[in-house]
Amino acid sequence: MTPTLSALRTGLERARIEFRHQATSAQEVWGVLFFPVIALLVMFILRDTTVPGTTFSLGTQSLPGILAMNVMLTGFTGLAMTLTTDRADNTLLRAKATPHGMLGYLTGRILSRAGMTTLGALLPLLPAPFLFPGLTLNHPTTWPTLIAYLTLALLAVLPLGVITGSLITNPQSLSLVTLPMMLLLAISGIFYPITALPDWLQALAQLFPLYWLGLALRSALLPDSLATAELAESWRPLETTLALSTWAALGLLLAPFVLRRMARRDSGTPPRRRPTIPA
Numbered sequence: 408m409t410p411t412l413s414a415l416r417t418g419l420e421r422a423r424i425e426f427r428h429q430a431t432s433a434q435e436v437w438g439v440l441f442f443p444v445i446a447l448l449v450m451f452i453l454r455d456t457t458v459p460g461t462t463f464s465l466g467t468q469s470l471p472g473i474l475a476m477n478v479m480l481t482g483f484t485g486l487a488m489t490l491t492t493d494r495a496d497n498t499l500l501r502a503k504a505t506p507h508g509m510l511g512y513l514t515g516r517i518l519s520r521a522g523m524t525t526l527g528a529l530l531p532l533l534p535a536p537f538l539f540p541g542l543t544l545n546h547p548t549t550w551p552t553l554i555a556y557l558t559l560a561l562l563a564v565l566p567l568g569v570i571t572g573s574l575i576t577n578p579q580s581l582s583l584v585t586l587p588m589m590l591l592l593a594i595s596g597i598f599y600p601i602t603a604l605p606d607w608l609q610a611l612a613q614l615f616p617l618y619w620l621g622l623a624l625r626s627a628l629l630p631d632s633l634a635t636a637e638l639a640e641s642w643r644p645l646e647t648t649l650a651l652s653t654w655a656a657l658g659l660l661l662a663p664f665v666l667r668r669m670a671r672r673d674s675g676t677p678p679r680r681r682p683t684i685p686a
Contacts, residue, residue, distance in 0.1 A: 414507035418514025425519035430526060439481050439527040446473045446598070447531060451538050458600060458636050465599070467539040468633060471624035472597035474528045478557070479617050482524040482564040483571070484588060488581055489516060490572025494669075513666070517569070521561050528557060542628050549627055556623040559651045563616050566658025573662075573669040591617050600636045609638065619650040 429435040450466035450473065458468050493499045493516075502512035536544055543549050571584055594608045595601065595618040601609055612618040625633065626642035634642050 410507050411510065414510040415514055417511035419518065421511065421515030422518035422522070425515060426522040429519065429523055435523070436526075436530075439477070439485075439523055440530060442480055443473050443477045443527070443531050446476065447538070450598075454539065458633070459603070461633070461636065463630075463633055464539065464541060467541040468600070468625070468629065468636070469598050470531075470535055470539050470542065471628045472595075472621040474531060475560075475595075475617060475621040475624050476592055476597050477527045477531070478524055478560050478620060479564060479588065479591075481527045482520060482561060483568040484581075484584060485523070486516065486520045486565055486568030487571035487575065487584060488578065489520065490569065491575045491578050491581060494572075495577055509666070513569070517565055520568070521565060524561060524564075525557060541630065543630055544628070552627040553624070556620070556627060556647075556651075559648070559655065560616070560620050560623070562655035563620075563651045563658060564654075566655070566662040567616075569662045570658065570665045573665045591615055596621055602636060602638060613638075613650075616651060616654045619647050623647045623651065 447470070450469045452466075454464050454466035456465040457463060458465050490499070499509075499512070502508040532544070535542060575581060575584070591612070592598075594604060594612045595615070596604075596612065597617075601612060601618065604612075622637065622642065625637070626644060626647070631642075634640055637643070
């Protein structure tokens with residue numbers, strides 16, 4: 408077995424162990440579900456409010472957006488936080504000290520985070536039919552569409568988490584990421600149709616993957632009649648696929664470059680000082 412394949416095998420085993428530990432830990436699962444549970448409770452309270460121009464519940468319409476929010480928080484922010492913390496406590500340095508150790512480390516971290524992100528997106532769907540009537544969970548195209556979009560979302564979101572975690576040098580600086588994330592949540596149609604926002608905010612939201620992920624999940628989980636509440640009164644499947652694919656391609660292209668720069672910069676030893684030559 409080549410060293411690269413051996414590192415990948417080690418990474419897969421690490422991912423299996425990490426995911427099993429996280430998925431069976433009440434604290435880890437609660438950390439993944441905390442924000443969607445709070446959001447779902449708020450939307451349940453607003454279940455009698457309707458989407459403008461329809462008789463459909465605003466709470467049900469917001470559920471896919473809440474799942475999209477959790478994918479971003481668990482996948483992007485969670486992976487960035489993990490990498491930043493591992494840099495601070497020298498976990499990354501120890502991984503680099505072994506041959507192909509970074510490859511095994513990243514494989515394990517990314518795959519285990521992908522598993523927790525998927526878990527965080529699917530678990531809230533268990534009580535959803537009882538709390539939010541109107542979802543199309545029994546439609547034959549729902550689950551294939553949902554799985555396809557979640558896979559594409561992971562490809563778009565996780566590389567961005569790797570890039571961000573490689574650029575941020577300490578956990579305290581993660582506030583520079585969380586604040587813009589909260590602003591994106593406010594303008595991406597997560598809790599209310601984006602058509603209610605000014606045109607310039609609609610255009611700004613469409614530059615980022617969160618809006619497209621929310622639209623993708625709404626197209627999978629809501630009836631087609633709700634497309635009238637979207638921009639262009641359509642689910643725009645082609646534009647959604649192209650937007651998420653573009654973010655995935657950019658992330659996959661940039662992540663290895665940023666990781667190499669981070670690996671060269673974090674040598675584990677202080678920089679050499681030039682000797683002072685006495686006058």
